[in-house]
Amino acid sequence: MIRTISSKQLKLGMFIHKLDTTWLKHPFALNQFKIAETSDIKKIISADIKKVQIDTNKGLDIPQEKSSEATSKTEKQPSPAINKKTLKKKTPPVRKSLTKLRKDAKSIKDHAEEAISTIMADVKLGQQVEMELVTPVVDKMAESVLENSNALLGLSRIRTMDTYTFEHSVNISVLMMSFAKTRGMPTEFIHDVGVGGLLHDIGKTLTPPEILNKAGKLTDDEFKIMRRHVVDSRLILEKTPGINQNALDVAALHHEKFDGSGYPDGKKGDEISIVAQMSVIVDVYDALTADRCYHKGQDPSVVLKRMLSWGGSHFNPQLVHEFIHCVGIYPPATLVMLSNKHIAVVAENNDNLLAPNVVIFLNSKTRETIKPVLVNLSKQQELKVIRSESDQNWQIDPQKFLDLSL
Numbered sequence: 001m002i003r004t005i006s007s008k009q010l011k012l013g014m015f016i017h018k019l020d021t022t023w024l025k026h027p028f029a030l031n032q033f034k035i036a037e038t039s040d041i042k043k044i045i046s047a048d049i050k051k052v053q054i055d056t057n058k059g060l061d062i063p064q065e066k067s068s069e070a071t072s073k074t075e076k077q078p079s080p081a082i083n084k085k086t087l088k089k090k091t092p093p094v095r096k097s098l099t100k101l102r103k104d105a106k107s108i109k110d111h112a113e114e115a116i117s118t119i120m121a122d123v124k125l126g127q128q129v130e131m132e133l134v135t136p137v138v139d140k141m142a143e144s145v146l147e148n149s150n151a152l153l154g155l156s157r158i159r160t161m162d163t164y165t166f167e168h169s170v171n172i173s174v175l176m177m178s179f180a181k182t183r184g185m186p187t188e189f190i191h192d193v194g195v196g197g198l199l200h201d202i203g204k205t206l207t208p209p210e211i212l213n214k215a216g217k218l219t220d221d222e223f224k225i226m227r228r229h230v231v232d233s234r235l236i237l238e239k240t241p242g243i244n245q246n247a248l249d250v251a252a253l254h255h256e257k258f259d260g261s262g263y264p265d266g267k268k269g270d271e272i273s274i275v276a277q278m279s280v281i282v283d284v285y286d287a288l289t290a291d292r293c294y295h296k297g298q299d300p301s302v303v304l305k306r307m308l309s310w311g312g313s314h315f316n317p318q319l320v321h322e323f324i325h326c327v328g329i330y331p332p333a334t335l336v337m338l339s340n341k342h343i344a345v346v347a348e349n350n351d352n353l354l355a356p357n358v359v360i361f362l363n364s365k366t367r368e369t370i371k372p373v374l375v376n377l378s379k380q381q382e383l384k385v386i387r388s389e390s391d392q393n394w395q396i397d398p399q400k401f402l403d404l405s406l
């Protein structure tokens with residue numbers, strides 16, 4: 001049922017059917033989405049959107065017994081539930097919860113890597129994928145992503161070349177869930193794409209290690225063998241009891257390209273399901289930002305720029321824009337140079353993708369560290385991000401500075 005309510009009556013779990021404004025004026029990637037965070041409600045109120053339509057078949061309703069009364073009451077008298085003033089007073093400090101979340105996220109990520117390493121070893125020995133191992137791990141990651149995706153997204157920049165396949169699998173899972181969340185997709189769907197991300201390269205268990213880990217360029221014959229992993233991923237997962245179609249699509253189609261130049265089937269445009277189109281973007285983003293034996297990972301903002309220029313050939317261009325909305329122009333844990341020549345690390349994104357929340361910790365002129373301080377750049381008139389900086393050039397591990405401002 002579609003119900004019109006005041007934006008002040010919004011609650012987590014409600015499904016937005018229509019906002020009383022145009023797509024260009026509201027800050028969301030989609031017109032229809034489920035409210036997953038209180039910050040979504042803040043954004044609606046801050047955008048001065050007074051009325052919204054909710055779909056009660058897809059999300060929570062307002063309390064039935066008070067519905068008609070509540071609607072008229074809130075017209076005259078703001079509900080104590082959520083308005084600008086109460087949000088200011090009652091919302092706990094974001095940085096505190098993010099620090100705790102980041103700590104939890106580290107152990108969630110470690111567990112997920114252990115799980116996919118065990119699953120891949122089992123499959124190598126000819127065993128089936130055990131969904132009992134997959135589901136709890138994805139549940140934990142989904143919980144963290146739904147609460148605040150910045151914590152796990154920030155950790156996706158930590159790389160160890162030896163465990164690339166496991167880290168890549170966990171990263172794809174986290175990125176897929178964050179992407180699905182930004183697109184307002186339902187919770188069950190977010191879980192499904194998380195499973196798909198974690199298992200998408202399971203077919204690589206059958207790729208000969210000398211090809212999988214080859215430092216140089218692959219020959220045509222070796223590349224042919226390497227490309228086989230998507231077919232193997234599909235075959236392995238088709239035999240997995242309890243697997244869902246979205247996860248299968250991610251595994252089977254994550255190397256297809258929008259213009260038909262991908263593999264294994266050269267599918268193009270709408271022949272590739274939306275979930276698979278999302279996975280193509282996520283897979284390339286993670287691969288290009290990672291250090292491999294044959295290339296150094298590039299900085300996320302450089303990769304995003306390149307990916308924008310490929311939109312329409314490799315990727316669905318609309319989805320590339322939505323992905324940037326998800327990870328940010330300066331994704332969490334990116335080093336940035338500020339207009340006052342200080343260096344900072346991105347802690348999390350806010351409504352203004354060009355002005356994230358950052359931890360400032362270094363004077364680039366003197367090369368001296370300064371007392372780390374957390375600053376929301378969207379609230380600063382004078383201070384701006386000039387560009388992203390390379391961790392390698394500065395020989396800095398950004399993770400070390402993320403929580404030092406507390």
Ligand SMILES: [Fe+2]
Binds near residue numbers: 229254
């Ligand atoms: Fe792959």
